[in-house]
Amino acid sequence: MILGAPVRRQGPPGEGTVRDLAQPGRAAWSFPDLDVEPTEVPEAHRRRQAPGLPEVAERDLVRHYTRLSQMNYGVDTGIYPLGSCSMKYNPKLAEVAAAAPGFARLHPLQPDGTAQGALEMLWRLEAALCEITGMTRATLQPPAGACGELTGLLIMRAHHTELGNPRSTVLIPDSAHGTNPASARLGGYRAVPVPSTPRGLVDVDALAGLVNEDVAGLMLTNPNTLGLFEEDIARITTIVHDVGGLVYYDGANLNAIMGRSRPGDMGFDIVHINTHKTFATPHGGGGPGAGPVGVVEHLVPYLPVPRVQRDPDGTLRMSEDAPRSIGRMHGFHGNFGVLVRAYAYVFFHGSDGLQEVSELAVLNANYLASAIAEDFPLAYPDSRPMHEFVATAAGLERDAGVRAMDVAKRVIDLGYHPSTVYFPLVVEEAMMVEPTETASGSPGAQSGPGTTEGPGGSAARPLRVHLPPRLTPPGASVPARSPADRVRGGRPRSGRAAPRRNR
């Protein structure tokens, strides 16, 4: 299996910042000559000292950021097997599509009549996402998953408030992503952890003991953050519904089940999607994303405004007319440019292709889990993983004193991006791996140079570890005008690897 390519543009850091290239008097900018009378800023409002932006020639700028790019690892460089992040190949066609002036130069406050193409795109994408998740309507406004979570929680709050009591707690499994509890608090709720069973699933009995009339809802990731499908999902959603709570689906792992199962059919009321995970919108080194949120029928009135609505004559408009709406989650309509790319992915793959994506993602994860089982056994060997799995280096540590982080550093030295390590916290020496459909194009793929050098794969066999962990920092200073400050490391957290649809 071809897992990726060595990182070879990793040069020595420390060529200086763009400011170090600056020379007084240099500049890259050009503007037309001013063709109107100049004006004066009123004395009291005038800036006295020019900002210390760098003064550089354009060629220096180009070389500097070209160099920086070469010091960075991306999906186009090699595999990105970070668990829970679905770092898959970002089709180039999406970049071409999004660059059209009709999208890129469209002002958010244009009259609807001049933006029918954009509105149609949003309309169709919303419908497709509803079909994939089994929801009634969706908002495409949240600019990332975490914002989608908060959107969902505010909808939950609005729902309960209308029923007379917003309620006060939200249940969240202990293995959940950090944004879940953080969003809960921002939604005005207290987060109550739900324990896991030894098999890595939600402890349903414990859950039954935790629910009550003060529980606004449950936030759940399924397949969960251990890569396991919650077999008792129907019972789980029923338990919460029985006390009048709502069930929120964190769609970070939607890539595992497209065309195979739908959150709506499992009993979920609210679903968010991370387009930069499931629909391969480029993650940009940390963003942008988009976090569409779908809801069941009775929650539709609470969706944020503006929403795209179709008039009887077929015309589309951005409607603010929704008296029960929670309001506005973003200054405009969300990350439209990201949604164009998500649309490209969804409709390029289509019903058959999306299902194939999930099948390949699950196949790859299971294959990889088998392939490395000898060195790194599954943390939950009794449950079959879906699109990702958690393995453990605990045995290696006992036998050879080699820890998961050592393996990760060794993998970096071999030129690949390592898996997530030390997450989830509940697993000793955890190594969490998500290959996605990108890691391998076709069954049987099995040759080529560097092939067995997978992340945490047999690559780890000839371990020569404890190479200098080059940038696990002893201390870092906050930039610019601030004093030096202690740092709490650069712990890897999650992420992924990425092929295009193979036919």
Next chain:
Amino acid sequence: MILGAPVRRQGPPGEGTVRDLAQPGRAAWSFPDLDVEPTEVPEAHRRRQAPGLPEVAERDLVRHYTRLSQMNYGVDTGIYPLGSCSMKYNPKLAEVAAAAPGFARLHPLQPDGTAQGALEMLWRLEAALCEITGMTRATLQPPAGACGELTGLLIMRAHHTELGNPRSTVLIPDSAHGTNPASARLGGYRAVPVPSTPRGLVDVDALAGLVNEDVAGLMLTNPNTLGLFEEDIARITTIVHDVGGLVYYDGANLNAIMGRSRPGDMGFDIVHINTHKTFATPHGGGGPGAGPVGVVEHLVPYLPVPRVQRDPDGTLRMSEDAPRSIGRMHGFHGNFGVLVRAYAYVFFHGSDGLQEVSELAVLNANYLASAIAEDFPLAYPDSRPMHEFVATAAGLERDAGVRAMDVAKRVIDLGYHPSTVYFPLVVEEAMMVEPTETASGSPGAQSGPGTTEGPGGSAARPLRVHLPPRLTPPGASVPARSPADRVRGGRPRSGRAAPRRNR
């Protein structure tokens, strides 16, 4: 002076070719379903065995060529101080301009009425190039300088033929670029070398002895390939004209004199321009280029067809109507897409900017020559260099056994592109350097990391040479289906470095 950046994406070669990534059954391609009846190729015409193209997924393709790009040095990576090549910064704006569908998707055989924008661009560019060189009209058809040379020689031939005798020889200085004699032969002429003086200039007396009624013309580069302006240029052109010969200007070094002097005013009859040199059209790893050829009034009828002509009503057309034309030098109209970029450069800089370009190029060359004089004296210290100069490592070789090639390899190890070495052949341990206007944006630029690490600059001081010349090959095989074959090395020949206009 900031000369460039280390090459840090130079990873180990040998990751295999794209074919090594291939897996039977993989594919990147997608086509719409065929919406018409399929047809059959007549039996006799059918291909029996599929071509052995690689079968790869799109993500593998992307990673492979991304990796290859990172193993390559370009102007965006750092300085390119190759003499005679004017490797300068290629403004990104030119790429944006050329991508417009109105240019990129225009078919060469569209009716003129649907291509007025393209024709207008060509018309204006032709006029600008004529103004810069002092010529009457020009053809933009030749796709590179060498083709421009042949175009000029065929015009020369047509001119003499009309006068009754094509003549048989063309005079070419011994320091000339290899394309000059090669083109002469393809033009049906014998190339006769003209010797240089110890000061590096054309030996005018020798020239006077060589001219006769059988000389069709002289091909000359000015400033010459040693970076020196031919002070006696007026006498030179007169001597040739006096026997009825024509004088051809190889414009490879036009970057030295824009706005300061014009070939037409020096007495030249025919001029070619290398747009990838003077006008910063990207060189693409060896091409494309464009080699427009300008001529004086009486040679205009011989220019290739088609030519852009303006009708009295202002309409432009591609005209084939030129009975005395030498004919067609290219399947269509030449490298149009390259010419768009040349237009962008010419009109972005304008009359003032182009002159500034030449001034900076000459200033930089002279500054660099002074800066490294201690280690590498000028080969022709009695003549002031223009935009490039030839230094020599002969002293270093005598004192320390360090040769010019060792210096070049050391410069590579420091992360920069070296200068040309061992060319021109007439100079012992030659190091030919052309910084262009790109090398430094402003007088006094003098700091930043790696600054003194110039190509053949003081970088060479702490010489630890004889590092393994990694790819000066012991032997190389011709690719694909052919047997192994001996190789004659990868000798550096010429090239250059590259700022944008500073304001």
Next chain:
Amino acid sequence: MLATVGVPSIDDLFSQIPEGLRLERPLDLPRGVSEQEILADLASLARRDRAGEDLVCFAGRGAYDHFVPSVVWALAGRSELYTSYTPYQPELSQGVLQALFEFQSMVCELTVLDVSNASLYDGATALVEAVNMARAGGRSRVLVAGGVDPRYVETLRTYGRGSGYVPEVIQAPDGRSAPPTDIDPDVAAVVIQHPNVFGILEDVTAFGAPARAAGAMLIQVFDPTSLGILAPPGDLGVDIAVAEGQPFGNHLNYGGPYLGMLAAKIEHVRKMPGRIVGETVDVDGRPGYVLTLQAREQHIRREKATSNICTNQTLMALAATIHMAWLGPGGLAELGRQCAAKASYAFDALTGLASVEAAFAGEPFFKEFAVRLPRSATEVRDALVDRGFLAGVPAPWVDDGTLIVAVTERRTRQEIDALAIAMEEVLAS
């Protein structure tokens, strides 16, 4: 591969999904298409919009048609950058980390504030985050100047539902804002936008004095393109400054992806939301960059994090960084001067029309201004679309006839003159 895994078929890999929950039909979506088809589909949608050359843009209110230099996306569009993950693995992410460090430094230089983060979603949510910072001390009330864009106020109102506050708009928006009077020790933040939603230059210091007196934080919403010529937030006594960063390097994109900028005094750093990149040294003593102060963030502090933000707008911040470096101090000043001069010219041209008058006569403005029309601003704007102009954004919260017009450096005198003529025609018809 199935053999290695030990299952007979792909279906078996999905056996954990309980029977009743398996989708036993294909998704009701079109089947997959070729690259050529999906590109044609999206291109035909894009062609149904009117934008760019096709509709000369005088619309603003937080999103502006500034010129984006070609270098910006030639560089930010390099795939090692745009296809990379959050830089948790610093060895493999020095490019993005260093660029973000530069971004933070430049934002600090612009604002003359001490610290900045590596981007938030957009201007409106950056204001939400700033208010959360201010409220972290336990105070509750949030006062908002009348000149703050109603869209920002609406956003505050939404997020306030969860956090437990209702933004109090000091006064109905009417030109320049009036300083707060109803201020008490429960006020966490006073928010001002300068230049304000009408483009008018506010007296920020007049808000700072009462805020400081009450121990509240002063938050300014600024326009980054103004900071080459207008006094920076740090010089105006502002605690936290936030902005919509779109004008630097980012296309209009129908509203996103943009980026929220946020800078603050150093004492607020531990309350700051989002990622912060710090400089460090590696084991060999060479400089390098890492995410720092992560104990504020959700992936460590979970419920107690300063914010829930995770994915942010890194790539947009990177584009902004490149644009800021392209501008430098000289270009930024020239940008500000050109916007101001062209807006002033357009103001004269439009208010010179018989039936058009300044909405707030005599108020100094930056690149945006409001005019009062004798008819519905929405109607006039729509009529001007037919003539090729996006003339501005109506301000219905003032009255039906107020139009906010923005003029960037990208507009030419000719376009402004043509807009004036077209508007005259429309108003006459």
Next chain:
Amino acid sequence: MLATVGVPSIDDLFSQIPEGLRLERPLDLPRGVSEQEILADLASLARRDRAGEDLVCFAGRGAYDHFVPSVVWALAGRSELYTSYTPYQPELSQGVLQALFEFQSMVCELTVLDVSNASLYDGATALVEAVNMARAGGRSRVLVAGGVDPRYVETLRTYGRGSGYVPEVIQAPDGRSAPPTDIDPDVAAVVIQHPNVFGILEDVTAFGAPARAAGAMLIQVFDPTSLGILAPPGDLGVDIAVAEGQPFGNHLNYGGPYLGMLAAKIEHVRKMPGRIVGETVDVDGRPGYVLTLQAREQHIRREKATSNICTNQTLMALAATIHMAWLGPGGLAELGRQCAAKASYAFDALTGLASVEAAFAGEPFFKEFAVRLPRSATEVRDALVDRGFLAGVPAPWVDDGTLIVAVTERRTRQEIDALAIAMEEVLAS
């Protein structure tokens, strides 16, 4: 810097230019402009052209509107590649060198010939180079089949002026070409184009026999998009095969930059023009790539070089390489099948019109065909432009009414039907 150089002013740096030859005035060109202005200028020129979606393209004759996958320029447009120099310095050029090596290998696979070079200017000049190879043995005459595009013949004629030959067209072009009869030991080359200028499939072997008998080389001009389904030159007994490589990865660009492909039997390698990349090993035994067999080239052999070519079309070859890898054998075959099927459908649709007939009935063709119109083909084509179609390219050397129509995989059935309807209308009017 001037001080270091030791001159008082910039003017002194130009003192070597004799006084009378100094240009004492500024160049008569506009002064420099801003990026925004130059982009606006070029964009407005581009908008004056009709292309792409705006004019559905059925024109061919050596340049075709094939679909270029997005990956091609996302990769070929990476700046380390497109801003680099000729790879004379192999340590710094492994990327370009390896890609060219792959290009050569793929061209060999396509053509089933032994060796290929790293690109020539375009198809027409590649034919010139092939003829020069054939003439290097001392023979003089060049016979050209009637079905070779007249534009290629014109190009041969121009270059022949210098090299001393006049291409002899065997027969006035008329459908399928007739094999040469006037052949003697002075014939250096017989040139055939297959599929020919009318798209017709030629009988290449019928040209090979007489050529071989006379000891002349057989040169085929091929269409690379046909080689997934048509027998390759190597299987047809061709000595040298040349092609216009534009259909692989390169946009129409109003005629250039394109690339010339050339492949030959191994025995001709030392006569081959242009650059050749070879595989080698470095001092550590790892594989690497270098320019090889340079003794053929002008920079070493000068006057005795096989060709004067220096700058070639490397970047275009790189784009073609990526496109070929994207296609693979399956995609190439599908591409050929779709072109053939759509051309056949279009042929039926057009010749189904009452007044239109096949120019060469019964001849099998690939993706291009000729129809005979009852009126001037130029007039009809121009009238169709108003209806949004570039209907083809007139063939005035046959007669005034012949139009050559090309149909690529990019055209849809709907577009073809619409063309037929529009043509019917035009012919009826």
